[in-house]
Amino acid sequence: MSLEDLLTRLEQLLVEMQELDEPVRTRVFELMDGFDLIHRTALSALGEALDRQTLERLRAADPATAWMFDAYRVGVDEQAEADAALESIRPYIQSHGGKVDVLDVRGGVVRLRLSGACSGCTASAVTLQDGIDEALRENLPGFVATEVEEDNAEPHPPPAPGPVILELPQYRG
Known part of the structure; x- marks a missing residue:
């Protein structure tokens, strides 16, 4: 199964999850949130531990890795x-x-x-x-x-619009 096919199927399953009874749906989403947290934590640690060049090499080598890095924003400044x-x-x-x-x-x-x-x-x-x-x-x-x-400035009101002073050339008639 290709990555695109898998992602499409996962989206279909997610839609089907909405049809479950509330208590079951709540537990399924709690389980999914737990997996998401584990992935997010692990991938964040990986992103911080590896240099940008290594991350890019891993991203380029595998579409699933690239997708996960994008989804979890690994290597993003x-x-x-x-x-x-x-x-x-x-x-x-x-x-x-x-x-x-x-x-x-x-x-x-x-x-x-x-x-x-x-x-x-x-x-x-x-x-x-x-x-x-x-x-x-x-x-x-x-x-x-x-x-x-x-930066430790004293409280003060916002600057008020003030008069604009224009210098005009003197008229000599």
Whole structure:
């Protein structure tokens, strides 16, 4: 049986599982979740232990291995992915004099540092909720939450729009 045929059959079985009585279905899915956790844990450890070149060689050698690596995101640089996911919100943060840096990503939790005008800003919680979290939710597979580290700035209100001073050449008539 080819990998594609096996995957198709597994999807069919999964649909059939939905038809089982609730107590049986619950136990079947608990069993599947247990196998999933074992696979995820083992493959994550493997991904951390092996260098990128070895992972790519294993991926290229076998379609089933490649599928498992993709499904469990083995060898993915989650920090780089989170950083890229924030590109859409960075111009907004920078326009307010702020900066966001990805410090770490573990288990879907993205640890960030806000600095510049965003640090200590009373609007930064809103910025996070509305902008950063949304960008990560939309662009980072497996995103769960953010943890924010600020750079010890004193709390202050967001910058208010101020008057714009334009220098005009003097008129001499």
